[in-house]
Amino acid sequence: MQLPIEVWQGCSGYWQSAFIRENLLPLGHVAWQGYRAQGRGLVACDVKTAKAASVNWSNDMVTYQARYIPAAEVPDYFKVQSLKADYVDRLMDAVQTYRPEGELLIAIAHGGSVEINWLRNLTISPPDCYRQVCNRWDEFTLDPRSGRRCNNND
Template sequence: MRIRELSWQRQGDYWQPLFIRENFLAIAAVAYAGFLQHGRGMVTCDVELPTHAPVDWSRDLLDHQICFQPLPYALELLSQLEVDEETCITLSAALADYEPEQEIMLWLRGNGDVQVMQLKNLAIAPVEAYTQLRQRWDEFQIGVSFERRVP
């Protein structure tokens, strides 16, 4: 299945896979760098999505912030979601059990919508993305933030 290249940013649209695809290396590198410095946690991405125009994912750059939240802060973020207790327990267990070298816990927010996901079976492991980014740092020039942010 091919992901749509153009996506309207409305409630219920699935822009998340397109954003992840275009920003995967940075997301994965931040995930592993955060793990090395703080242990388990979750990458948070806040994305500024246009509301009245489509996004051409191969050309348009969206303002966004990628940050790593250590486990205690990640659990605090999860507790703020309006989800049932079983879902909160499932997400907390995933944070405690994911494989940081191979998987990513991701909080993705755009236009007020939040999606939390566990990325598995990745073509490029977080440790490999981190290594690639460190070797080619000048090309990417991204900021890696490890400070706690209030959602």
């Protein structure tokens, strides 16, 4: 018998996959919007929840801030995260070779550590995430004053 993802991730302390699964549309939106405006880069996600490993992903709201880091700023971002230079070099290779139209690079920071994920073979591409969030903007924002974060030509 295989345990539900919420149970085994909670027990092992590994929660990042569930976080990505639950937030893929807005993360893909940030990735595609950032790529179109600034070229290659990655999505940096700062998770604010105190105990992310014990979240009930079906019910609990996880507070996070996502932003796009263009390639030129990626080394500085990882320097602040205290990543070793050889890791940064390998990550820069990934930034230069990933396929933005079908893949997603994401750094998830929480509790003083950072995990990098290179998502491939996505069931929904970053451009599709962008379009879905744009078309359903009211579902993704709690502030009615925020306006649309999408180009009207999309």
